Amino acid sequence: MTALLKTCDALGFTWFIPFIRLARRENPNEQFRQILVNLGVPLLAVLLFLGAWSWVARNVEVSFGAIPGPVAVWQEAGNLWKDHVAERDKEKAFYVRQAERKAAHVTKTPDKPWVERTYAGKPTFIDQIFTSLKTVFAGFLVASLIAVPVGILCGLSNVINIACTPFIQIFKPVSPLAWLPIVMILVSALYNPTDPWFEKSFISSALTVALCSLWPTLINTSLGVAQIDNDYLNVARVLRLGWWKKITKIVLPSALPLIFTGLRLSLGVGWMVLIAAEMLAQNPGLGKFVWDMFQNGSSQTLAQIMVAVFTIGFVGFALDRAMMSLQRAVSFDANSIR
Amino acid sequence: MHRFLDISRLHKTFPTPKGPLTVVKDFNLTLRKGEFIALIGHSGCGKSTVLSMIAGLADITRGGIILAGKEIVGAGPDRGVVFQSPCLLPWLTAFDNVMLGVDQVYYTASRLERRQIAEYYLTLVGLGEAMHKRASELSQGMRQRAGIARAFALSPKMLLLDEPFGMLDNLTKMELQDVLLDLWQRDQKTALMVTHDVDEALYLADRVVMMTDGPEATVGDIFEVKFPRPRNRKALLEDPAYYQAREYLIHFLNERSHHRPGQPTQPAHAA
Numbered sequence: 001m002t003a004l005l006k007t008c009d010a011l012g013f014t015w016f017i018p019f020i021r022l023a024r025r026e027n028p029n030e031q032f033r034q035i036l037v038n039l040g041v042p043l044l045a046v047l048l049f050l051g052a053w054s055w056v057a058r059n060v061e062v063s064f065g066a067i068p069g070p071v072a073v074w075q076e077a078g079n080l081w082k083d084h085v086a087e088r089d090k091e092k093a094f095y096v097r098q099a100e101r102k103a104a105h106v107t108k109t110p111d112k113p114w115v116e117r118t119y120a121g122k123p124t125f126i127d128q129i130f131t132s133l134k135t136v137f138a139g140f141l142v143a144s145l146i147a148v149p150v151g152i153l154c155g156l157s158n159v160i161n162i163a164c165t166p167f168i169q170i171f172k173p174v175s176p177l178a179w180l181p182i183v184m185i186l187v188s189a190l191y192n193p194t195d196p197w198f199e200k201s202f203i204s205s206a207l208t209v210a211l212c213s214l215w216p217t218l219i220n221t222s223l224g225v226a227q228i229d230n231d232y233l234n235v236a237r238v239l240r241l242g243w244w245k246k247i248t249k250i251v252l253p254s255a256l257p258l259i260f261t262g263l264r265l266s267l268g269v270g271w272m273v274l275i276a277a278e279m280l281a282q283n284p285g286l287g288k289f290v291w292d293m294f295q296n297g298s299s300q301t302l303a304q305i306m307v308a309v310f311t312i313g314f315v316g317f318a319l320d321r322a323m324m325s326l327q328r329a330v331s332f333d334a335n336s337i338r
Numbered sequence: 339m340h341r342f343l344d345i346s347r348l349h350k351t352f353p354t355p356k357g358p359l360t361v362v363k364d365f366n367l368t369l370r371k372g373e374f375i376a377l378i379g380h381s382g383c384g385k386s387t388v389l390s391m392i393a394g395l396a397d398i399t400r401g402g403i404i405l406a407g408k409e410i411v412g413a414g415p416d417r418g419v420v421f422q423s424p425c426l427l428p429w430l431t432a433f434d435n436v437m438l439g440v441d442q443v444y445y446t447a448s449r450l451e452r453r454q455i456a457e458y459y460l461t462l463v464g465l466g467e468a469m470h471k472r473a474s475e476l477s478q479g480m481r482q483r484a485g486i487a488r489a490f491a492l493s494p495k496m497l498l499l500d501e502p503f504g505m506l507d508n509l510t511k512m513e514l515q516d517v518l519l520d521l522w523q524r525d526q527k528t529a530l531m532v533t534h535d536v537d538e539a540l541y542l543a544d545r546v547v548m549m550t551d552g553p554e555a556t557v558g559d560i561f562e563v564k565f566p567r568p569r570n571r572k573a574l575l576e577d578p579a580y581y582q583a584r585e586y587l588i589h590f591l592n593e594r595s596h597h598r599p600g601q602p603t604q605p606a607h608a609a
Contacts, residue, residue, distance in 0.1 A: 231425040234395055237413040239442045239492075249438060253429040 010328055012321050015039050068303040073310075076303035084124035091119045125289060125304075129311060132285035135202055136274045136319075139209025140267050146210070147217035147266070148259060152251060154218070155225020164222075172215040176208050176273040180280055183207045201283035208277045213270035220262025224255030257331040264323035271316045286312055342371040342406060342528055343392070343496060349400035350387050361387055363554040365401070367547060369496075374522060374529045376539035378587065379549030379558075380595060385532045386500055388549075392530065393419050393498050406495050415443050418489030418527075420502040424481035426473035432484040433469040436460060436491050443492045459487040462524075463517050479510035483517065490521050497522070499531040503538065512571070515541060523568065536587045540580065541569060548590045550598050558599055559590055 008016050018034035021027070050070045057069035068076070098117065105114050123131065154161040187204045232254055236246045252259075278287025286308055293304045348365040351358045362384045369375055379385045390396035392403055394413035403410045405417070426435045436456040444452050460469040463483040473481060482502060489497055502518075503511040519542060522529055533539055539546045543563050550558040561583065565574060574580050 229425075231421055231423060232427060234413070234419075234421070235425050235427070235438075237395060238393065238417070238419050239415055239439045240413070241438075241442065249430075250427060253427065256429075 011325050015042075062302070065299050068306065073303050073306045076300060077307045077310075079300075080125040080304065080307060084126040087121055087124045091121055094119045094121075123284060125307070125311075128284065128286050128289045129315065131202075132274060132278065132287070133315070135205045135278075135283070135285055136209055136267070136270050138202070139206035139274065140213060140263075140270045142206065142210040143214035143266055143270065144217055144263060147214040147262070148221050151218045151221025151259070151262070152225050152247065152255070154222035155228075155255065156251070161222060161226070164218075168215060168218065171211075172219075174212075176212045176276050177280055179211045180204070180208050180277050183211070184281060199284075201281060204281060205274060205277045205283040205285065208281075209270045209274050212273040213266040216265035216269060217259070217262035220258045220265070221255060224258030224262075225251055227258070228254045257327070260323070260327035260330055264320065264327055267319050267323055268316065271312075271319060275312055340370055341368045341404070342373075343367075343369040343530070344404040345388075345392070345401070346404075347401035348388065348391065348398065348403065350384065350391060350396070351399040360399075360554050361552050362391075363556055365556050367557060369528055369530065371528055372526050373545065374543050375531070376543035376546045377530060377532045377549060378534060378536065378539050378546060378591070379555065380551055380591065381534060382552060383549050383595075384552040384555040385549050389498050389500050389530065389532050393417055395419075415439060415492045416495045418492050418494035418497045420482075420485050420489045420497065420499045422501045422504050424473075424478075424485035426476075426481050426484055426488075428472065428474040431470050431472050432460060432465055432476060432480070432487075433457070435473055435484055436469075436488045439488050439492050455491055456487075459491040459521075460484065462490075462521060463487045479506055479514065482506065482514060486514070486518060486521065490525060490527070494527070496528040496530065499529065501532055501534070503535075504533075511538075518542070519569070536584055536591075539563075539587065540565075540583055541571065541574060546587060548587065548595065550595050554598065556598060558595055561586060 005017060005020055008014065008020065015035075015038040018031040018038065022031040022035075054069045054071075057067045057072075060067050102114055102116075105112070150164070154164050184204045187200055187207065191200060191203055228251060232250050233246075236250050241249065274285065275287040275290070277283065278285035279291045280287075282288055282291070290305050290308045293301050293308070345365060345367045348362060349360060350362040351360045353359075365388060367375075377385045377388065387396060391398050392405075392410065394410055394417070410417075426432065427438070430438070433456055436459065437452065440452045440456050444455065447455075457469070460466065463486050465480060465483050465487065468476065468480060469484075473484065476484065482505075485502070489499075499518075503514055506514065515538060521527075531539075531542065540563055546561040546563060547557055548559045548561065549555050563583065565577070565580070
């Protein structure tokens, strides 16, 4: 039971804790009050929001027709899921047919080579979510691999920090939309392998994400390293720890909480940047989905875009929660130690 | 060895916006091998600065320090330092904290031997049960025990203790003083301890070195503590000579510490 409480706390499901305590018959009145505050208030707020939304939907007309209300958007989400399932069935059927044709081909004309084809159906909404997730993680990984080492160097050496500061200050506020064309041009000039592992569009989106999301990690890492308690560094000096041992045993662990704060911010920024980059560059993903729906201009357009908006929001929220749990897992309680 | 640690004409000057400030001026002291010295003085008088220079953690402005025939350059594990805050790395266990140093010093020993060294000292300081707990889970007193174990486990030429019990409550402090005395007698280490606690200085030390107030602090007086060893706290408290000695030290801190002595060192006083 206590383990369950700890898990809930670590994952950020604090609203669930009163239910567990209630099940344990711990001070029921207090638990009911907690449930009312932690769950009742947000629930009421959501209901008010849905009500206001329905009211607007019924009273405002746009060029596509009526603005969809909550129910219409919910149904559209169901449709998108059905489309996805249908598309998967079609794909399966295609491969079954191909296997049959291959068998027939091999028995009839064994000397002619058989050319295998991949299914060329359009990606569904669910596929786009996963494409986006893959891209954001690739960009985030690249950003972290650059930002953490550079941040450590900046934190350790005042000279490097002063040298890096102008770049950080100037490039940090640059919008992804400004980076994107440069990245796309560079990628198409430099990335031309005969047998590409990755799509060009994937690489340019991921690099744009990396360029925009590396700053929070860099800044927080250098701050975390610069703030290391001088006593810990004295321990390294007394023990004459080598450079690498000093970094791995003392610098990294003590800067880890702030590094993770930076990573969490970076992933949030990356997710926001990605949607814009996909939309502008027509790279596959949720951003492109939104843009395509906009260009469609059908009666479902607005509902589909709204489904995408909520999806983007929920995925971003889930990513943030995941990073928060990681951050808690690696943080030692720095205040209790001195 | 009569001059195991030889501190001669030690100066420490800090640059300040108003010009250089000499915190320690012409500090001279020699320690015999195996001797326990307590360095007392008012807060901020520069006693910790002297200790940091011996530890190699602060640069020496002028003068020199010779330890066992070698001049001190930089920090090193041949001087075990026990800091005021135990400075354990909170993300490691007490055992791993000690091992971090042991691995550095005994790099030729086998892994088993190194583990045994760490376990031996952790057990001596009373952390036999708790050595695999993370430092952040230990109480302040237990952390300082681990800090002491770490310093001794490195088998240093001498021990430098910077107000090691300053942050502890009285009971824990007395316990740890006994732990320290026990280890010191077992390993016969030369020790220099900075403290502002007169009773602690008299209970632990062979000689109490009194520093004048900074800036330009130096040795004001040296008091020879002649109570027999091993010392017994209870017997000490019943000895009238203890109160005379205590009175002498407190009088120095209250009255005489405010001016530099006429000559560099005054003749030692007997208890």
